[in-house]
Amino acid sequence: MSSMVGESIPAGTGHITCDLHSSTVVFSKLSSSYPLKLLSPRVSEHGVAIVYMLSYGGGLVGGDRMQLVVEVGKECKLILLSQGSTKVFKTRASDRASTRLRRSSPQPSSPSLQAVTTQSMQVTIDPDSALFLLPDPVTCFRSASYTQVQTFHLARSASIVLLDWVTSGRRSMGEDWDFLRYYSVNEVFVEGRRVARDVLLLDNSSLDTQPASCSSGPSRTSLRTLKDRLAPYSCYAMLFLYGPQTHGVVTDLQAKYRSISIFKRTVPERFLWSLSPVDDGKGTVIRAAGVDTEDVKNWFKEALKGLEAVVGIDEYRKVFL
Template sequence: MPERRACPTSTSASFSELSYSYPLKLLSPPSHADAPGPVRIVYVLSYGGGLVGGDKIELDVEVQEGARLVLLTQGSTKVFRARDPSNRTQQHLHANVHAHSLLLLLPDPITPYAESYYSQVQTFTLHPSASAIILDWFTSGRAARGEVWALGKYRSANEVFVQGKRVVRDVLLLEQGELGRRMQPYACYANVFLFGPLVQGVLRALKERYEKIEQMQRSKPDEFVWSLSILGKAEKGRNGEGGDGAVVRCTGRETEMVRLWLKDALSGASEVVGRDVYDKAFV
């Protein structure tokens, strides 16, 4: 079972354990000098750039007190066609984020090919003083080959627990039928979950941006649409140190449109991990 443990040592961070097995590979480049704290990056890669039917990935992440971990990928995760629908591709991730630590999960999107079957479960356990930005997004498929919402089945579930209390349970299920009609004209959908004191600057900027949106009736769908839901102060720890949480949902006619918006909207995270580190996301 692949596992990562990030531990701080004064102003730097190291891994007490970084292990993996096929079909997964974990790579961690050297630390960046401009990082404002004990920050490390891990790239989560798959052999061949994608996953096939029957692949099952289980990933455990432990971010120790005071550490800051950024999880990235290099290109979208492709989910290939499954010959047998019962032989689906699975990914399970569990992250435990300790006191005063930070997890940024900023992968490239999942790209499900035609007749692919994919199931993902991600569970995050946060200390009340921990922070996290969790990005979960996917595309319509290989549009260049005419595979637009041609997947067989796609399921993604995200759960977030703070101080033992579940504060988010978000489940998405897509199945064939009239999927293309329901999902078009959009080609990419994204959900972002934000928690904790270190991301309050990002959240404030999102609130200001959202307040400027003009609500008006339109004759045709917008090129890009987004929403912001505040979880609120009720989800803080007993000492009030957690800060507000939020869920951002967005969709666009093109994946690149969504990518550029996310990079700009979440750019305040560069203040807690460093500009060089943040710029490695959304490339």
């Protein structure tokens, strides 16, 4: 559903507002503009709605800027998904030369100069409601530069399941952590109090800004690429869970984590994961890494299966396809 006739909204922006009427989630606003597209299929589960976040042309290019506002009304359960990974193509012109404008700050400078692809999301979750943000991973192509900032404001009795993950790129095309820069920030507030802030910066741009010879530091040839540092894994993920509607899943994950045996290995595991409590145990953070993206995907699909009791079996089957 796009914006209503006569309504003008800036390019790349979207707005989702949903409320519960009887047992049906109704969208009072579901609008978007190119290159963002929002679609909501009909679902049978009471109190649950699904929205797919899509991009025209199958991906985003350098300079694209996406802004999404989401408002989840009282007692609603909203599942936000994507159809396939979020593909980020390389910056437009002079992408290598533009990286010389970068400085040491993790925040990007002018997007117009660097042709950075940016996405931002502002979310409000009302009492007794829940957001399940479970998109496919971000896949940055060679020379791409991507920045993502997502902020979530929860009422005290609200819940959230937030998955943020990134792949190494198009491995079938010989691309393995060959993008320029990936920067992702997730902040979660409950009743105005920040309970979590997660930042991930993956930066290859220093390889372009380092001079051929430098008397005060290591030579250019000694700098380690992202591939060197992140191998052998091709997918990294962060999962954040908070609120009463996540308790069943968290209890299962805690039991599974306690059963893990830790011992020294001669070769890396194909899949690794960890669990950490946050905000005095009210929230939980899962971090995972896999040699293949499918390893990570299949693990999360099984680990979050307890959500079937929350959103419905048929609705959960639409996740991790």
